[in-house]
Amino acid sequence: MLGTQLYAPGDVRIEEMPEPTLQKPTDVTIRLAATCVCGSDLWPYRGLNKFERPMHMGHEYCGTVVEVGSAVTSVKPGQFVVGSFCLSDNTCPHCRYGFQSSCVQREFMTGAQSQFARVPLADGTLIALDQQPDDDLIPSLLAASDVLGTGWYAAVAARVEPGCTAVVVGDGAVGLMGVLAARQLGAARVITMSRHKARQELALDYGATDIVAERGDDGVAKVKALTDQIGADAVLECVGTNESMQQALAIARPGSMIGYVGVPHGVQFDGGRLFYSQTGMLGGPAPVRRFLPKLIDLILTRQINPGKVFDLQLPLADVAEGYKAMDERRAIKALLRV
């Protein structure tokens, strides 16, 4: 089969490799319907994360079950499934509390930018659809696997409530999904910090009420002006740099929560500053599995269309161009047809 390997920063290749096989009784294998490139894939691609070379890339997936391990009870060959990028048993205490991304058996999905993939802990990770989805829903179902679920978690962690004012820091795919999530959760106002026209437009399409193009102190001043100098009730930090986190802290009102889902790179918090700001914080890898049933329902009933976040569609064979386009910010997010 074809699979994607990262050999070195900037050097991602599609190549022939063996099809995955069941390794544990709790595994399944799937034939991918589609997969995609994640913003977090760009960290090693840009040489900002160490990795074992070559690395079999991809953690976002949906598709059809091929084989199931002997212990798997909830999915059958031939079913269409969507799963979280975080693999979980969904039975341990952390899973039962809704934090499947801290499952005691947690693994992170790998190798999904391929024609076939192995999904460990299938019963606790996958949701099977009752029937094959319409083809035009595939991008949205794929988005549920990570980027939508992650934006949703940011909004939940930030405690977005009906009528509140939310600010989304970051106009990448996760930030845009955060806009969608904040509106779905009832935010009356969603201020999006974005400098890029195409992303601003998509943010507005997803329900953003205000766009702030300024950054740094000017961006903070603009958000403060938009909120009567109070600050935001809920902040979704969807980048992960120290600059974006400082921005989030500066615009959050005392007593608000920052839901942070950008994997932190070089982020440090000073205890004293955090204390006196009275800003609440909750972040981490998103427990997508918690939200999947709801998200899939919203997609199948066409109440949301997260798939629009894919503004570039390529055949899997052209995965290298997908990385390049995202790295150069020519694309928000690249879907790979399998």
Added chain:
Amino acid sequence: MLGTQLYAPGDVRIEEMPEPTLQKPTDVTIRLAATCVCGSDLWPYRGLNKFERPMHMGHEYCGTVVEVGSAVTSVKPGQFVVGSFCLSDNTCPHCRYGFQSSCVQREFMTGAQSQFARVPLADGTLIALDQQPDDDLIPSLLAASDVLGTGWYAAVAARVEPGCTAVVVGDGAVGLMGVLAARQLGAARVITMSRHKARQELALDYGATDIVAERGDDGVAKVKALTDQIGADAVLECVGTNESMQQALAIARPGSMIGYVGVPHGVQFDGGRLFYSQTGMLGGPAPVRRFLPKLIDLILTRQINPGKVFDLQLPLADVAEGYKAMDERRAIKALLRV
């Protein structure tokens, strides 16, 4: 009148000084019924905080109104009042959200270790009792001014819920009030980390269900063992050192909240570690004013007895001994009779 001044680390003196007068129309002056020494007073006393010398000490207070400014409408001369150590207008947006300790007009009370004190922003800061309280309730009413309100906020910020397992890090007066608060808010289990026999006993008296005397890795292991290796649902961090914060982080289960009220000294959070721990955080100076009506009611109806936290009572003239006893950990908290 007599008042307390800190001249240098370790050099606290009671001395004759002018009685305070009204400076703004929103001020009142009070005759103290009692005041006390706070754990946070020990930071400058120990030379760990810079301060303007001499510093007029004391921010915990209750007593009888002497004079009221022309703009004050809610309290009258002769009334017994209890107020927060954080002075607030209680009308600004942050106050209305319940974060009076981030009031746009916020000031911190000073000069309360005296016979008389000036209380700015009286209408937004003080609660007047309907009648003079019984004498034996004075210590509890005094505790509401800071230490009880701060422990209460720690429990609220940590989102203590009925049936949950809470852990209190720190067996100082605030930690002990945190035990009381966690039980009042319905925690089924309150694990207290304490090495000192007298404090352990008071913690048990306030409703602690388990005592962990170990610290560091041993303490973490003990808490994990007590929680089926899951960790705590809610953690109250009531110290403010890096060591205590690391302890709190290590025992909090993913998705839990740490309510931190110890003023951080040398505390740094690594963004990546906080992210992957999925620990929520909310701290800051306690918005005591939010809780005061409820706390005063619990005290006047004798449902709680926070005043027991004062295990040393001295005349105001002996304030230096109060500081010394607390510094040497001979006393949990020293009340000063005025």
